[in-house]
Amino acid sequence: MRRMQHHFSGGVGLALVTGFFLSVLLAGAMSPQDPYRQEMEEQLLPPSWEHLLGTDDLGRDLLSRVLHGARISCLIALVSVNTALILGVPWGLACGYFGGRIDLLAMRLIDVLLAFPSILLAILIMAALGPSLSNVMVAVGLVHVPLYARQVRASVLVVRDLDFVAASRAAGATPVRVLARTILPNVLSPIIVLATLGTGTAILEAAGLSFLGLGGEPDIPEWGNMLTTTRQYVRTHPWVSLAPGFAITLTVLGFNLLGDHLRDALDPRTRGRL
C-alpha cells in the first residue's frame, strides 16, 4: 500500500515536471500568441476557446504568458541551483574532509546564514544588487549555498573514514583527487535529491522576489511578476491571478513530489523496500 502511494505520488511528480519541461521546450510552438502582444479590445477576457486561460488587463493571452513563463522559471532554476551547487558542494566537501579549524569557522558562517529566513536573506542580497531578473537568480542561488554545504558535509563525514577512502589515500592520491574521485561519487545521491527539491524551492522563492517587485521589468512573463502586476484584479477577474498561481503551484508540487520519491528511491535504508 505504502509502496503504491509512493509510486503514485512519484508518478504525479514526474508527470508535472515533464509537463513543465514540455512547455519550456515547446513554449514557442504551443503558444497561441506572442506573450507580449497587447490587444485593446481583449482586456480581461474570461477563459474561452480562443483564450484558454483568458487575457490579462493589457489584453495579453494568459496561456501564452504562462507557457513562456515556464522558460524563465526553468532558467531561474538552472542558474540558481547551479550557483548553489558550484559554491555549496566544494564548501561542504572541504569542511567535511579536512575538519578542524577550517570546518569550525566555515560551518559557523553557514549557521549564521541559515539563521536568516531565506527570503529575507534573498531580499538583502537583492537590495545590494538592485532589482532585475538575473539578480533574482543569483540571490536565490546564494541563499541556497548553505543548504548544500551542510548536506554535503554531513554525507562526507559518513564516508570519510571508510576503508575505501583510506585505501585511496594510502595509494598516494592527493586530497583533491580523493574528494573528486572517491568521496564525491558516494555523496552524490543526497545532492541529486536536494537539487531536485531545491529546484522547486528556487522557482517559488524567485516568484516571491518578483512578486515583491524585485524581478525587474513589469512586462516580463515571469510567474511571480504576473501575479504582482495583476493582483488588483483578484476579486473582480480572478483568472488573471489563477493562471500564474496554478503554474507556480503545480511546478513546485511536481518537483517536490519527484524529489521526495527520489529521496526514498536513493536512500540505502529504504531502497530494499521500494
Added chain:
Amino acid sequence: MRLHLLWTRLALASLCLSPSVPASAASVLIYGRGEDSKKLDPADVTDGESVKVAVNVFDTLITYAEESAELRPGLALKWEGSRDGLNWIFHLRPGVRFHDDTPFNAEAVLFTFQRLLDAENPYRFGGAFAYSPSYQMIESVRAVDDLTVEFRLKYPAVVFLPNLAMFPASIVSPEAVKRWSKDFFRQPVGTGPFIFQTWTPHEKLVLKANPGYWDGKPGVERLIFKPVKENTARALQLENGVIHLMDGIDFADVDRLKQAAGVIVQTAPGMNLAYLALNCETRPFDDARVRRAIAHAVHKPRILKLAYHGYGQAGVNPLPPTVWGYHAGIEDWPYDPARGRTLLQEAGLAAGFKSQLWAMPNPRPYMPQPKQVAQVIKEGLKEIGVQVEIVSYDWNQYLDRVANGEHPMCLLGWTTDNGDPDNFLYELLDRDKAVKGSANNVCFYRNDRLHELLVGAQREFDPEKRRQGYLQAQEIIHQDVPMIPLAYLPLVAAHSTRVKGFRLHPTGVLRLHRVRLEDE
C-alpha cells in the same frame, strides 16, 4: 440546535460586554492613500501626498472658495493693490495663534516670505525650494504695523494673488522653524484647522483638531493619514470600515465600489495632467525629430483603454481643458509608427536606439497604474525600433532622481495648485524651473521664446492678451514636443456613508476641515 443556542448566548454575551462608545471618541477620521508624505514643510514640498497634509496644518493669506479656484480671504481679511499693481497692502486677521501658541502677525508673514525668497536665508533647509520662482515677482515685504503687511513687486504680475493661495506660501510659525530648524519638516507648526501630532513613516500620520481655529472647530477630533499602497487593498479597507475616506481608486473598481454597501463614490472634473517627459538635455532627446517620433509611437487610446479602463481623456496640451487658456485648436500628433520611423531616420537613428522608461512605483491621482501605462508605451516604442527598459524606484528616490535629471524618459503628472494656466505651462516647461535638484520642468526643456511668452503672460493684466500668450506657448510646445501629454483624469474619491461634508475640490486640494463622521 445546540450550536444555535451557543451562538445566541455568545452574541448576547458580546452585546453585554461591548462598552458604549462615546460619540466624541468615534470622530477619528482615517484617510487612506497610496503613499506616505515626503516632507511637511510647506515651502519645501512638491508631491501631492505631502501637500494633502500641509494644507490641513497651515493657512495661506488668501484661500480658495469652497468649490472653485476663486480667491477668498484666508489669514488676510482684505487686501488692496495700488493702481500700477506694484504695491499690495494686506490686512491680517487679528487674534489668530499658531499651534505653538505664538501669535500670528506681520512678523510671521515677513519671516515666511523671507525664507521663501532669499536663497541665503538661514532657515531654509533642504536646499533650493522648488516653488521659490513662483514668488520671484516679489521685491520686498514690509510690516506696516503688527497686522498690516506691504508687498512691493518688481513688476505687475497677474499670478501674484493666485500664487499666494498656493501651499508654498503657507504661513509658518517663526518660533517653531527656529526651534526645530532642520527637523521642521517633521514638526510642522501652522495656524490651520489641524495640529500635527505624530508621524510614523509609512504607517500613519496623526493630526488633531485645532479647537481654536479661526474658521470654526473642525468636524472631527482626529485625522489619521494611512498609506495603503495597494489600490484594491485600500478599497477593501474602506468597505470593511478600517478607513473612512480614500483616494486612488482603480477605475476597474469604480463600478463595483459604487454598488458596495455603505460606500459613496464621488467624481468631479479634475485639473490634472499625466505625461511622458523626454529629457531634452540627454541624447538623443535633444533632437526635436526624435521627440516627435516618440509622440507618433505613443498610442493614447490604447493607454486610456488598457491602463485607465476607459476613464479620462487623451492628453493633447500640457494643461487640461478644465483650465482656461487651453488651446482647443491643436491637433494631436497621431499614432503613426511609419512616420515615427521616418523621423528617426532623418535624425540619423534609422536603426532605432535603446533607452530607459521610468515609471512611478505607486498609483498617482493622475495615473492610477503607472506600470501598465509604461508597458503599453514600451510596446508602442518597439514599433519604431526604440527598445526601452522599464525602471522604477522607491517614490521618494524617484522624485529626487527625476528632479536631478537622471532619467532619459519618465512618467509623471501634475495636479494644479491654483487653477491658473501659468501653474502648468510655467511650472512644467519654463527654463526657470529646469534647475537640477529642484526641477519641476523634468523635461529640462529650455526655450527662450517660450520663456518670454510665459513671463510676459505673468505680467499681462488684460485676460484676453494673456490668453493669446498661452495659446502661442502651446503651439511652440506642440511643435517641440518636450513632453507627451497622456491623459486628463476626473477626480475620484470614495468614502463611507458615515462621512459627511466631504467635497472634492477642482484643484485637487484636500480640505478636511468641514468633514464630519457620523456614528455607526
